[in-house]
Amino acid sequence: MTRDPRIEIGPRAALPLADEVPVALVYNGETQAVMMATPRDLEDFARGFSLTEGIVTAADEIEEIEIVDHGRGFEARMWLPEAAAGRLAARRRAMTGPVGCGLCGIDSIEAALRPAAQVATDALRLSAPDLRAAPEALRRRQPGHDATHAMHAAALWEPGRGLLFPREDVGRHNALDKVAGACLAAGETGRGRAVVLTSRVSVEMVQKAAAMGAEAVVAVSAPTALAVEMAEAAGLTLLAGLKHTARVYAHPHRLTEGAIE
Known part of the structure; x- marks a missing residue:
């Protein structure tokens, strides 16, 4: 029996595989989202998710970030000042989604299709x-x-x-x-x-x-x-x-x- 030489058969442990773990994004003690992610640069992930989801608008609206390792997953614990916490409470959503779907768990069609922010600058020229x-x-x-x-x-x-x-x-x-x-x-x-x-x-x-x-x-x-x-x-x-x-x-x-x- 011949075998395609491009197909390798061997112990699973010998294969380099990407890490994928649940990461809970927690604001002022309450979980906002659980995303499956690669456990690298998690502080960047926590800040970026907060910005791109409209939870914060500036770096100083996240007073503190703590990454907690639970063995099979992580918590990114963030503390927000009163103004940012109030915005979050007004538009709270529960998101538990796989990596292939960035909109899983959003609780309304309107939230999923929210308009993108207007690009207010015109400084870029690409050659x-x-x-x-x-x-x-x-x-x-x-x-x-x-x-x-x-x-x-x-x-x-x-x-x-x-x-x-x-x-x-x-x-x-x-x-x-x-x-x-x-x-x-x-x-x-x-x-x-x-x-x-x-x-x-x-x-x-x-x-x-x-x-x-x-x-x-x-x-x-x-x-x-x-x-x-x-x-x-x-x-x-x-x-x-x-x-x-x-x-x-x-x-x-x-x-x-x-x-x-």
Whole structure:
């Protein structure tokens, strides 16, 4: 009997596998969400989730973060001041979702389809060299993917400066939240920058990118129809499909002449 040489049979322990654990996001003692995530950069994840879900609007609205290891999962315990806690109470939702669905558990259609934040700046200009370099630079910063072939990555790209805050996770939404959290912790925003993704662009990725203040999303895979509609409404430049044929789906004015041939 012959066997395809590309198929390996061996002990499970010998295979490099991506870590995936439940992470509870807890605010002032109450659990807001439980997400399946890779247990790295969890403070970034906690800050970014808080920002992109509209729970906080600035870094100083999270007074303290404590990461608690429970063995088979983690708690990210955060303490909010009164104003932020009041906003959270007014729009509380319970989310318990797998990594493949960033909208699981939202308790109303209106909440799932909330409009993305308006992109209020226009400082970004992306050239053809930027569009070549950004995904290539992100690809070189994916040690987790190289080891497991089971992780997504996200980062910010700033022309003239390069790749910023690259992060990985088994969940594409989580990877972007980690980028948002790292950016927030550094006291920076997405102004004049593009989000770079290894994944497809779904509606929640547009919502999260806009919440960061990013002016564009550049992705290797295609967007959904609703993601294009939301990007157009938010004033966000959306360029996707770099793995095959790059296309601009919304607000091409941030691309320099000849950026897309």
